[in-house]
Structure formats: structure tokens, C-alpha cells
Amino acid sequence: MKNIRNSITIKAIQTEDDYNKTLENIRLLWESPINSPEADLLEVLSILVEDYEKRNYAIEPLDAIEAIKYEMEEKGLHQKDLVKFLGSKERVSEILNKKRPLTLQMIKNLYHGLGIPAEILLN
16 A cells, blocks of 8 residues: 555646546545545545536536426326426426426425425525
């Protein structure tokens, strides 16, 4: 393990090549013993990777309607199944076609009924 540690240089990740090299170093250190110098190095490299990913691979917040459609597909639901959460068939159609916004009550109903996180539904 000592040879691995001595061959790894800690530096800011600026390029995709730097990023890939750092990921490879993380793979080499992955099974380092807890509280070892290698484990400390692994933690530092992980922090560098996390920072690079936040800057370069930002994930956009999930769209509320897309989240509803995803849950419908996962649970095998149809538009008629959403009536109990959103109101009438017409209202369900308007919501899914983004012609009407979700109300706070609808968000609560979807959160409790389908388990969709409220923070996604509030977007």
C-alpha cells in the first residue's frame, strides 16, 4: 500500500483527465484500512472529486410533473388513478400537461399517497 500512496499526487482537479486519474487513484485506495494514511488520502481525493463533480456535473432539480409521471410508470398507475390525489379527470390532464399548477393540497396528497418528496413537487 505504501507504494500506491507515494505514487499519488494531491492536486486540484481542473480537467477531465485529472478527474479520471483521481477516480483511478480512489479505486486503488478503496479498501484501505480505517484510520490509515491511505484512508486519509482516500478521503481527501473523494472531497476533490465531489467538488469537481459539483462544478462540472450539476444535476438539475427534478421537474414535479416528470416525477409524477415517473411514479405513475413505476407503480403501474394511469391518469384515472390520480383523481383521488388531484381532483377530477380534467384536472389530472391539465396538471400532467402543465396547463395548471399543483396546489399545496395536491402536493400534500401526492406526497402522502405516492411518496413523492415535497421538495420535488414544490419545484
